[in-house]
Amino acid sequence: MMTLTVNGTVRTTDATTVEELVAEILGYVPDAGFAVALDGAVVPRSQWGRPLRDGHVVDILTAVQGG
Secondary structure, X not given: OEEEEEOOEEEEEOOOEHHHHHHHHHOOOOOOOEEEEEOOEEOOHHXXXXXXXXXXXXXXXXXXXXX
């Protein structure tokens, strides 16, 4: 179990990778429409297997269409 800050909220998780965390938070892993940043750096989808560490700051950002 580790403690992360996700979208400004401190939470504990058993997730060990970015992909597992996204699936835990969203309940599924969508194909598109959002981005993940780890400690302020965007993580490309191809690198979502990247391990998480205690204390990481994760931002999950969804695209919003407007006009």
